[in-house]
Amino acid sequence: YSHRKIDDEFLEELEEILITSDMGVETTLDIIEYIKEQVKKNKIEDTGEIKNLIKTYLANMLEEHEVNEEESNAQKVILVVGVNGVGKTTSIGKMAYRLKSSGKSVIVAAADTFRAAAVEQLKEWCTRADVEIISSENGSDPASVIYDAIQSAKARKSDILICDTAGRLHNKVNLMNELSKMFKILDREYSQATIDVYLVIDATTGQNGIIQAKLFGEACKINGLILTKLDGTAKGGIAFPIVKELNIPIKYIGVGEQIDDLQTFDAKEFVNAIFE
Amino acid sequence: MFENLSDKLQNTLKKLRGKGKLTEKDIDVAMKEVKMSLLEADVNYKVVKTFINNVKERSLGHEVMESLTPGQQVVKIVHDELMKIMGEAESKLKFNPNDITYFMMCGLQGAGKTTATGKLAKKLKKDGKRPLLVACDIYRPAAIKQLEVVGASVDVPVFAMGDKVSPVTIAKEAMKHALKHGNDVVIIDTAGRLHIDDDLMNELVQIKEEVKPDEILLLLDAMTGQDAVKVAETFNKYLEITGVILTKIDGDARGGAALSIRNVVDKPIKFVSVGEKMDQIEPFYPDRMASRILGM
Numbered sequence: 001y002s003h004r005k006i007d008d009e010f011l012e013e014l015e016e017i018l019i020t021s022d023m024g025v026e027t028t029l030d031i032i033e034y035i036k037e038q039v040k041k042n043k044i045e046d047t048g049e050i051k052n053l054i055k056t057y058l059a060n061m062l063e064e065h066e067v068n069e070e071e072s073n074a075q076k077v078i079l080v081v082g083v084n085g086v087g088k089t090t091s092i093g094k095m096a097y098r099l100k101s102s103g104k105s106v107i108v109a110a111a112d113t114f115r116a117a118a119v120e121q122l123k124e125w126c127t128r129a130d131v132e133i134i135s136s137e138n139g140s141d142p143a144s145v146i147y148d149a150i151q152s153a154k155a156r157k158s159d160i161l162i163c164d165t166a167g168r169l170h171n172k173v174n175l176m177n178e179l180s181k182m183f184k185i186l187d188r189e190y191s192q193a194t195i196d197v198y199l200v201i202d203a204t205t206g207q208n209g210i211i212q213a214k215l216f217g218e219a220c221k222i223n224g225l226i227l228t229k230l231d232g233t234a235k236g237g238i239a240f241p242i243v244k245e246l247n248i249p250i251k252y253i254g255v256g257e258q259i260d261d262l263q264t265f266d267a268k269e270f271v272n273a274i275f276e
Numbered sequence: 277m278f279e280n281l282s283d284k285l286q287n288t289l290k291k292l293r294g295k296g297k298l299t300e301k302d303i304d305v306a307m308k309e310v311k312m313s314l315l316e317a318d319v320n321y322k323v324v325k326t327f328i329n330n331v332k333e334r335s336l337g338h339e340v341m342e343s344l345t346p347g348q349q350v351v352k353i354v355h356d357e358l359m360k361i362m363g364e365a366e367s368k369l370k371f372n373p374n375d376i377t378y379f380m381m382c383g384l385q386g387a388g389k390t391t392a393t394g395k396l397a398k399k400l401k402k403d404g405k406r407p408l409l410v411a412c413d414i415y416r417p418a419a420i421k422q423l424e425v426v427g428a429s430v431d432v433p434v435f436a437m438g439d440k441v442s443p444v445t446i447a448k449e450a451m452k453h454a455l456k457h458g459n460d461v462v463i464i465d466t467a468g469r470l471h472i473d474d475d476l477m478n479e480l481v482q483i484k485e486e487v488k489p490d491e492i493l494l495l496l497d498a499m500t501g502q503d504a505v506k507v508a509e510t511f512n513k514y515l516e517i518t519g520v521i522l523t524k525i526d527g528d529a530r531g532g533a534a535l536s537i538r539n540v541v542d543k544p545i546k547f548v549s550v551g552e553k554m555d556q557i558e559p560f561y562p563d564r565m566a567s568r569i570l571g572m
């Protein structure tokens with residue numbers, strides 16, 4: 001839409017692009033306001049320039065929360081959480097593979113003891129990634145699986161322990177309490193390790209993603225996002241209000257069902273894709 | 277945020293209700309609020325635009341402007357139009373009266389196909405049918421095992437041939453198996469796939485041509501955002517789906533995606549899935565969904 005007049009029609013087209021990316025009404029209106037201001041202040045006439053302004057604005061929104069991680073030799077736990085079917089188990093398989101390939105020793109805990117064949121699914125991924133899995137039979141207490149996995153990670157001096165959890169809807173109080181309990185056990189029993197909690201969000205998610213982030217964030221201290229299924233046509237715009245809500249960075253994106261379909265996040269690429 | 281919006285919407289509608297006479301501007305303001313509310317509920321952008329235009333047009337008509345309770349009329353129009361799109365009555369599953377009935381489940385990854393396969397089986401069994409489940413997901417790790425566990429939990433047999441045989445062949449063999457074993461309803465669980473994956477979409481088309489299912493059900497996650505329309509349109513284009521099952525509505529998503537796909541592909545929502553347990557599936561009530569989408 002380059003070299004066009006900046007009129008209502010143009011602004012409506014912008015609105016459509018932003019809304020259909022799932023970033024939500026609030027973020028969209030903020031951006032439109034910002035653009036109107038910029039147009040007035042800097043007498044912008046070129047629509048191409050506006051597009052760049054928005055891209056920078058959006059990329060900044062995401063980059064603002066990025067933290068430069070120091071390479072540390074401390075032991076680490078990654079607890080992976082999220083609603084049902086978003087791609088937790090698959091992302092764990094991919095992460096385990098990635099970390100193992102970079103020379104780390106990895107243990108995976110199968111703390112989804114609820115869903116049918118969840119353990120078998122994770123086992124298959126661990127075979128592919130060639131990492132050890134700690135599991136217990138279906139229906140057992142997930143917190144005790146976490147506990148056992150901590151003991152193994154300690155005994156083997158593993159670099160990284162990744163914990164799978166059952167999918168749960170954020171509005172189910174008892175299931176969210178169960179999750180807090182798992183987090184607390186990690187915090188208490190594995191104090192020498194740094195704890196990362198990654199919330200997995202499906203890129204097709206609509207506005208419900210915001211409340212997901214809020215309530216998972218209340219149950220445990222989330223410090224990273226994994227945005228999955230970006231290989232589809234959904235743009236994943238819900239990431240903007242979520243990053244803002246939780247004040248955390250996007251760590252990885254999932255772009256397929258194969259073991260190497262996990263990429264580190266690149267804000268500029270992500271933002272560009274919204275306008276494609 | 278959600279509360280705010282629906283509060284705002286309620287307020288606007290209340291204000292309208294309270295007014296004796298409405299101007300075009302009153303209606304404009306109200307429609308802007310309704311638009312926001314629908315977008316926050318994940319109703320597709322284009323669908324919202326058309327919807328608002330329709331409501332506006334009707335609201336500006338004589339019967340509203342000259343009515344004694346114009347505000348109430350507008351509220352009624354909004355609800356009416358929503359209901360019109362959602363469909364009025366419950367839409368039941370279609371069975372083959374003369375032969376074995378086939379259902380095929382399809383949808384994006386993680387939508388809830390395998391779980392719903394088990395739920396339908398349980399329902400059918402309760403109705404005195406002899407269902408058979410077919411494991412056509414040869415891709416996802418432990419997908420076959422998952423269906424076997426689900427099948428066992430509802431005491432319904434599962435036909436599987438491992439993950440080295442093509443899903444089309446599995447479906448074909450399952451038909452013979454059903455005939456031989458006296459099953460009267462066969463439910464085919466398929467792998468999750470992206471609507472833009474032409475190869476995998478054509479695999480479904482091949483299964484369809486082989487089996488000629490009585491129902492091709494698209495499973496759609498109620499938390500889906502703006503993409504729902506594209507997904508439903510594309511699955512429908514390849515397969516001519518017969519209905520939709522909306523899943524995970526035990527969450528608090530407003531579920532506007534339901535409205536969008538109903539609007540775009542004009543296929544009924546046959547069931548809603550309301551939990552992970554095998555009995556958590558219900559018929560679809562359009563009026564409840566309409567209120568939910570509006571946040572009222």
Ligand SMILES: Nc1nc2c(ncn2[C@@H]2O[C@H](COP(=O)(O)OP(=O)(O)OP(=O)(O)O)[C@@H](O)[C@H]2O)c(=O)[nH]1
Nearest residue numbers: 084085086087088089090167229254255256385386
């Ligand atoms: N296309 C695509 N599919 C994905 C991606 N990540 C996961 N999936 C698929 O999504 C489906 C669900 O993935 P899982 O890893 O089982 O999701 P989960 O969050 O562990 O699910 P629950 O444990 O049941 O809550 C599977 O079919 C995966 O293959 C991705 O990045 N792209």
Ligand SMILES: Nc1nc2c(ncn2[C@@H]2O[C@H](COP(=O)(O)OP(=O)(O)OP(=O)(O)O)[C@@H](O)[C@H]2O)c(=O)[nH]1
Nearest residue numbers: 084085385386387388389390391468524549550551
């Ligand atoms: N809360 C809730 N969870 C559900 C519902 N339906 C399915 N699930 C859960 O969603 C996740 C995915 O369900 P599946 O049945 O494996 O989905 P699928 O479409 O077969 O997934 P793929 O085969 O990987 O494409 C599982 O954790 C299910 O327990 C529902 O109505 N409510």
Ligand SMILES: [K+]
Nearest residue numbers: 085202386497
């Ligand atoms: K999903």
Ligand SMILES: [Mg+2]
Nearest residue numbers: 088089112118
């Ligand atoms: Mg899982």
Ligand SMILES: [Mg+2]
Nearest residue numbers: 389390413419
């Ligand atoms: Mg499945």
